[in-house]
Amino acid sequence: MTDNHAHMQQGDPIVDAVGRLVNGVFGGDRATRARTAAILLCAVMYAICCSAAFYAADLGVIKPFAPRLLLATSLPAYALFYMLVRTGKTKQLKDPTLMLPQNMFALLAIAFAYTAVGPHDRGIVLVLIALVMVFGMYTHTPKQAVAVGTGAMVLLGLSMALLSRYDPVYYPSDLELLRFELMLGTVPSMIYCAYQISSWRNRLSAQRSDLKIALEQVQQLATRDALTGLYNRRFMQERLEDSVKRFDRYGERFTVVLIDLDHFKRVNDQHGHRVGDEALRAFASAAGIALRDTDTIARWGGEEFICLLPNTSTHKAVIALERLRQALSHCQVSETVPALRVKFSAGVADHATVSTLAHTLERADRAMYQAKNEGRDRSAIALRDKN
Numbered sequence: 350m351t352d353n354h355a356h357m358q359q360g361d362p363i364v365d366a367v368g369r370l371v372n373g374v375f376g377g378d379r380a381t382r383a384r385t386a387a388i389l390l391c392a393v394m395y396a397i398c399c400s401a402a403f404y405a406a407d408l409g410v411i412k413p414f415a416p417r418l419l420l421a422t423s424l425p426a427y428a429l430f431y432m433l434v435r436t437g438k439t440k441q442l443k444d445p446t447l448m449l450p451q452n453m454f455a456l457l458a459i460a461f462a463y464t465a466v467g468p469h470d471r472g473i474v475l476v477l478i479a480l481v482m483v484f485g486m487y488t489h490t491p492k493q494a495v496a497v498g499t500g501a502m503v504l505l506g507l508s509m510a511l512l513s514r515y516d517p518v519y520y521p522s523d524l525e526l527l528r529f530e531l532m533l534g535t536v537p538s539m540i541y542c543a544y545q546i547s548s549w550r551n552r553l554s555a556q557r558s559d560l561k562i563a564l565e566q567v568q569q570l571a572t573r574d575a576l577t578g579l580y581n582r583r584f585m586q587e588r589l590e591d592s593v594k595r596f597d598r599y600g601e602r603f604t605v606v607l608i609d610l611d612h613f614k615r616v617n618d619q620h621g622h623r624v625g626d627e628a629l630r631a632f633a634s635a636a637g638i639a640l641r642d643t644d645t646i647a648r649w650g651g652e653e654f655i656c657l658l659p660n661t662s663t664h665k666a667v668i669a670l671e672r673l674r675q676a677l678s679h680c681q682v683s684e685t686v687p688a689l690r691v692k693f694s695a696g697v698a699d700h701a702t703v704s705t706l707a708h709t710l711e712r713a714d715r716a717m718y719q720a721k722n723e724g725r726d727r728s729a730i731a732l733r734d735k736n
Contacts, residue, residue, distance in 0.1 A: 376435055384434045384446045391451055391484070392427040395458075398477075399423060402462070405470075415465035419458060426454055448488040452497050455481045460504050464512060468521055472528050475505070482539050491547040498540030502532060574648040576626060577633035585647035588657055593706050604666045604699045606656040607713040611692040611725040613652035620686050627683045632691050635680050639673040663697045663730045670695050670728045694720035698731035 374389075375382040402416035430447050439445045459481070463474045478501045485497050509529050512520035572584040580588075595601040610632060617625040629652065636646050640656065649655040658666050674693070682689045696717030700709045716731035723729065 376437075380440075380445075381435065381437060384439075385431065387446050387448070388427065388431045388434050388451075392423075392431070394480075395419075395423045395427060405466075410467055410470050411462070412465045415462065419462065423458065444488070446488055448485055449493055449497070452481050452485050452489075453500070456497070456501050456504055459501070460508050463505060463508055468519060468524060471524075472531070475528065475532055478505075478532075478536060479539055482543050486543045486546045487550060489543070489547055490551065491544045494543035494547045495540055498536055498543060502536050505529075505532060577629050577648050579633045579636075579654070580645060580647035582647060582649055585645065585649070585655055585657065588645055588647075589706055589710075592657060592659065593700065596700055602660060602662075602699065604658045604661045604663055604697060605709055605713045606658065606666055606670065606695050606697050606728075607649070607710070607717045608654040608656065608670075608693050608695045609717055609721070610652040610654075611694055611721075616689070620683070620689070624683045624686055624689070628689070628691050631680050631682045632677065632693070635676045635691075636673055639676045640669060644669070663699050666697045667728050667730065670697070674726070692726040694725050695728040696720060696731060697728055699733075701733055 375385045399416055399420045402411055402419055405411040406413045406416050430451060433439050434445070434447060439447055444450075455477075459474055459477050462477075463471055466474055481501065482494070482498055485494055489497065506529055509520070509525040513522040513525040572580055574581045589605070592601070592603045596603065610628065613625065613628070616628055629648075632654070633646075633648070636654070636656075640646060641658075643659055644661075645657040647655050647657075656666075658669065661669075677691045677693075680691065681687055682691055694717055696713040696715065696719065698709050698713035698716060700706075704712075712731035712733075716729040720727045720729040
């Protein structure tokens with residue numbers, strides 16, 4: 350059992366090597382992997398088409414030079430596409446997969462292949478237009494989808510017209526006209542489908558974005574205090590319970606601080622509730638600056654606040670509170686009462702092994718009232734109960 354556990358901890362060298370290879374080829378993040386996979390899939394399809402072109406040349410279906418030219422242009426082009434996407438140079442583009450340049454390159458390759466295939470087999474090349482448009486349906490905007498389809502029709506239509514004019518023997522005009530009519534009968538339908546799918550995809554993306562914003566707003570309302578912008582009691586209760594679980598499982602210590610603003614009722618009575626609200630917001634703003642990013646502060650109720658300080662001793666918690674006290678001494682609360690300053694009393698309690706969360710909060714509360722009784726504007730550390 351121990352040997353198996355040690356083997357699992359070390360990992361399988363083959364699996365690790367495969368993982369490194371996959372990350373090296375496709376990229377480390379999900380978005381880059383998806384984009385490089387699309388590039389490589391297109392490259393594989395080009396390789397298959399080039400292989401078919403060489404076989405067709407052996408059968409006399411296509412001119413012998415065409416497969417070599419297709420291969421000589423496709424390999425460098427897709428090596429460039431791959432390198433740009435894999436190195437992340439396209440991340441900031443609207444088309445990070447470079448699907449539009451790929452489609453344009455594909456249309457040029459199709460137009461060239463059309464000119465190289467024999468008179469009676471040339472129609473099979475037109476099938477590749479559908480493949481190009483299918484690839485673009487899920488990445489292009491509706492306008493781009495229309496542009497690709499229209500570009501394919503124009504490019505091949507011009508090729509048919511020019512070739513049948515300058516070499517009517519190899520490119521019979523009646524056959525070229527027939528193929529052009531068939532293209533007019535099929536490609537517009539594909540353009541319409543591509544446009545509709547692109548439009549649906551865009552609308553779905555916009556709806557997902559709106560839903561994400563709405564969920565964030567709901568989350569904000571559910572976890573934040575409307576007046577101060579700090580977390581609310583419900584959210585902090587969940588964080589405290591999670592901290593207790595981590596303490597019980599991993600021994601991650603934490604300290605709880607209960608804070609009560611001094612003489613807050615007097616502020617409301619003398620200056621009004623608007624100034625009282627400004628005092629609460631001033632405290633919240635100063636606390637957000639003075640405390641660490643890893644610390645969590647919430648409005649516990651009324652003029653009472655609570656701080657959760659992970660991996661922090663009571664001594665270091667008191668130092669943080671003094672830093673907050675110093676910041677508040679220079680913080681103007683209200684323009685209407687410029688001399689008013691926010692002061693507070695705090696009770697500090699670390700969570701002990703034998704304690705419940707309720708008991709730790711009770712100890713912090715007793716320490717806070719001790720600070721009040723000793724003259725306010727100070728912090729008191731809760732003593733651990735004797736076993």
